[in-house]
Amino acid sequence: MSEERAVTVLVAVQSPDEEAAAVTVLGAQPHVTVARRCAELSELLASAEAGGGTVAVVSGDLPGLDREAVARLRVAGLRVVVIEDPATPAARLAGLGGDAVVAGGDAENLVAAVRGDGQEAAAPPVPAEPASRPGTIVAVWGPSGSPGRTTTAIELAAALAGVGSGAPRRTGLLRRPRPVPQPHGSSTVVLADADTYASSVTSRLGLLDDAPGLAAAARAAGQGVLDVVTLAGHSPVALPGVRVLTGITRASRWPELPASSLDVVFQRCRELAAWTVVDCGPVLETDELLMYDTRAPQRNGATLSALHAADVVVVVGGADPVGLQRLVRGLEDLRDAPVPVPAARLVVVNRVRVSAVGRRAEAQVRDALARYGGVGDAHLVPDDPAGLDAALLSGRVLAECAPSSPARDAFEGLAARVRDLVPVPVPV
Numbered sequence: 001m002s003e004e005r006a007v008t009v010l011v012a013v014q015s016p017d018e019e020a021a022a023v024t025v026l027g028a029q030p031h032v033t034v035a036r037r038c039a040e041l042s043e044l045l046a047s048a049e050a051g052g053g054t055v056a057v058v059s060g061d062l063p064g065l066d067r068e069a070v071a072r073l074r075v076a077g078l079r080v081v082v083i084e085d086p087a088t089p090a091a092r093l094a095g096l097g098g099d100a101v102v103a104g105g106d107a108e109n110l111v112a113a114v115r116g117d118g119q120e121a122a123a124p125p126v127p128a129e130p131a132s133r134p135g136t137i138v139a140v141w142g143p144s145g146s147p148g149r150t151t152t153a154i155e156l157a158a159a160l161a162g163v164g165s166g167a168p169r170r171t172g173l174l175r176r177p178r179p180v181p182q183p184h185g186s187s188t189v190v191l192a193d194a195d196t197y198a199s200s201v202t203s204r205l206g207l208l209d210d211a212p213g214l215a216a217a218a219r220a221a222g223q224g225v226l227d228v229v230t231l232a233g234h235s236p237v238a239l240p241g242v243r244v245l246t247g248i249t250r251a252s253r254w255p256e257l258p259a260s261s262l263d264v265v266f267q268r269c270r271e272l273a274a275w276t277v278v279d280c281g282p283v284l285e286t287d288e289l290l291m292y293d294t295r296a297p298q299r300n301g302a303t304l305s306a307l308h309a310a311d312v313v314v315v316v317g318g319a320d321p322v323g324l325q326r327l328v329r330g331l332e333d334l335r336d337a338p339v340p341v342p343a344a345r346l347v348v349v350n351r352v353r354v355s356a357v358g359r360r361a362e363a364q365v366r367d368a369l370a371r372y373g374g375v376g377d378a379h380l381v382p383d384d385p386a387g388l389d390a391a392l393l394s395g396r397v398l399a400e401c402a403p404s405s406p407a408r409d410a411f412e413g414l415a416a417r418v419r420d421l422v423p424v425p426v427p428v
C-alpha cells in the first residue's frame, strides 16, 4: 500500500492530450497536487530547481530531454517519471536515468510511479553492467604542471594491451595497419582523453582530430542510446588492441563532457574492453561556490566522473622540487575530492633525474615522498628525453619507436603493478 504522503507534481508532457489525461488522473488522487504544467524543459528545470515539486512527470518526446536534464531534476530532489511516447524506443527512455518509465495512457501505473509505489515498473537508473568480466577503469590523474599524465596514460594503455610484445609493428604515420578489434579480449584497452583543459592524446598518437570520440559517446549516452556497438563506433583502433576515445578539440568544448553522461560511457567501456585508461585533467574542485547557478555544468565533471568510476587511480607527479610538492598536495586534494574516490591508488613519479633532484635521485625522491606524503611505494619513471621525444616526433608509443628505452621499461613495470591491483583479475 502507498504511504499517504503529499506529492507535488511538475508536469511537462509534449502531447496536449497526454498532458490533459495525466493532469486529470493525477489531480483526482488524494495527497497529489499538480503544481505546474510546464510548456518546455527549461521551465520544468527552473521550477524544479526553485523547489516547486517533488515529482516530475515528463514525456519521452519532450525536446531537450536527456540524461543531463534528468540528472538535474534528480539533484533538485525530484523523482522523475517518464511517459513513453510512440516515437521513442523504451530502451532509450530507460537509459535516461529516470526513476520509472510508464506507458502512455497507463493511468494506474502513472499514479503508482508518481507515488513511488510499484518499484517493479521502475526503469534502472543506468543501464545494467554485464554480469561477467566487466573491464577495469584506470584513471590517470596528477596535479597541474604537466607532470606526464598523458604520457603515462598512453604508455600504460600500450603496455596493458601488450603493444610491442609480438603484435605487428606499424609501418608509418597515417599508414597504420588496422588490426581486427577483439572487443572482449583480456588485453583490449580503451584509452579515453577526458582532459577538459589540454587534451592531447589525439596529436600524441598522430590521429585526426576532426570528431572528438569521447564527446560523441557522451552525447549518445546523454540521449540514452549508448550501447557497446555505438561506443566501438566512436573509438577507432589506433594501436594494436587499443581503441581511442579522442578528447575535445578545443578547451571551450568542455560542456560536451558532462559527468552524468560519462558515468554511462565508462560503464559501457567496461563491456567493450578489459581495460579503460582515462587521461584526466588536473583540477578537482567543483565550481559550486563560484556560481550562483549551482546546477551549472561542471568543467571538472569529466575528471571527477573518471575518478569516481575508477578501480585504480594512477597519480602522476614530476620528479623535481616543485613537482613533488604539488604531488603531495595533490594527494591531499584527491582525498578531499568532491566525489568519493574509492579506488586503489598508485603514485608515479615521472622524469626522475639527478639534474633536478641531486645525487642518488631515486632515493631522494622516495625519502621525500615517504616523509611528506606518506607514500612508501611510489613507482619511479626515469627521465628519458630521447625516447619520449622520438615518440612525440613520430606519433608513436615507446614500444614502437624506442623499445629499449628506460622509460618504456618503467611503464611496463607500472602496467604489471596495475594488473596486481585489480581486485578481480580479468581471466586470460
Ligand SMILES: Nc1ncnc2c1ncn2[C@@H]1O[C@H](COP(=O)(O)OP(=O)(O)OP(=O)(O)O)[C@@H](O)[C@H]1O
Pocket: 142, 144, 145, 146, 147, 148, 149, 150, 151, 152, 195, 198, 200, 350, 351, 352, 381, 382, 383, 384, 385, 386, 388, 389, 392, 407
Ligand atoms: N619520462 C619522461 N622523460 C622525458 N620526457 C617526458 C617524460 N614523461 C613525459 N615527458 C615529456 O614531458 C612533456 C609533458 O608530458 P605530458 O604531456 O605527458 O604531461 P601532462 O601532464 O599530460 O601535461 P598537460 O598538462 O599538457 O596535460 C611531454 O613533452 C612529454 O614528452
Ligand SMILES: [Mg+2]
Pocket: 149, 150, 151, 195, 198, 199, 200, 279
Ligand atoms: Mg596531458
